[in-house]
């Protein structure tokens with residue numbers, strides 16, 4: 001985590017005022033009390049939060065995650081009020097019971113769960129890493145991504161429509177950086193964790209990407225690389241589509257993350273379509289599948305810049 005926590009003094013000065021106002025206008029109700037949220041907020045995203053918080057609310061009060069902290073940009077770590085209101089421990093709700101028996105041997109040491117947000121251009125790049133043997137949470141990488149081909153007005157409308165209703169548009173504007181920069185930071189984070197090295201190139205080292213569907217790595221990453229003028233990185237050549245694993249292991253079709261969560265009786269936490277919350281929820285499905293004994297193997301591999309080979313006969317189309 002150390003690499004994620006470094007910020008410059010300038011960044012501190014820039015982020016503090018907006019951090020306060022951003023949260024005051026956005027997630028105030030969520031942070032104070034679940035009961036109040038149910039009375040004052042009617043949007044579906046918030047309704048889901050209430051519903052799931054009620055399920056788990058008995059033991060621990062659900063708190064929204066500090067989205068500055070997930071990006072290594074929180075400057076209020078010494079403010080008790082801020083710490084009281086926002087979750088700064090990413091491992092919350094990702095604990096596993098280590099006494100499970102049916103663990104199966106996996107091809108990989110780590111699963112790198114990626115769940116992009118943004119249809120026209122990528123707006124959010126959230127990653128959650130799970131240990132393949134123990135199912136324990138390892139680390140997370142999170143960045144909001146600033147599109148490169150949109151004028152200011154269109155971008156503002158896009159962000160308002162996408163993140164405004166989740167109450168996190170302010171933090172998006174405060175922290176988003178271009179995709180090119182995100183990839184650079186992601187690569188140095190992977191190098192720090194020994195998941196990949198520039199010199200070796202190629203795919204991840206003892207680790208594999210897991211996505212919910214093929215869209216993220218098959219379609220969106222190459223599109224964004226093209227738009228941002230960067231070469232498609234070699235580690236995006238293969239991935240695990242969790243829906244295909246789910247179909248073959250449980251012999252049931254799941255059209256998306258919400259179906260998997262529902263069928264496995266895992267409550268949906270946070271805001272659906274906030275990438276970091278979705279990545280965390282997918283990670284919880286992955287943890288369950290590891291502990292249920294599902295082998296998570298590569299389901300798709302790029303054979304040329306435009307061709308993808310799907311490795312499972314029985315798969316979600």
Ligand SMILES: [Zn+2]
Pocket residue numbers: 066068069074075076077082086088
């Ligand atoms: Zn914070």
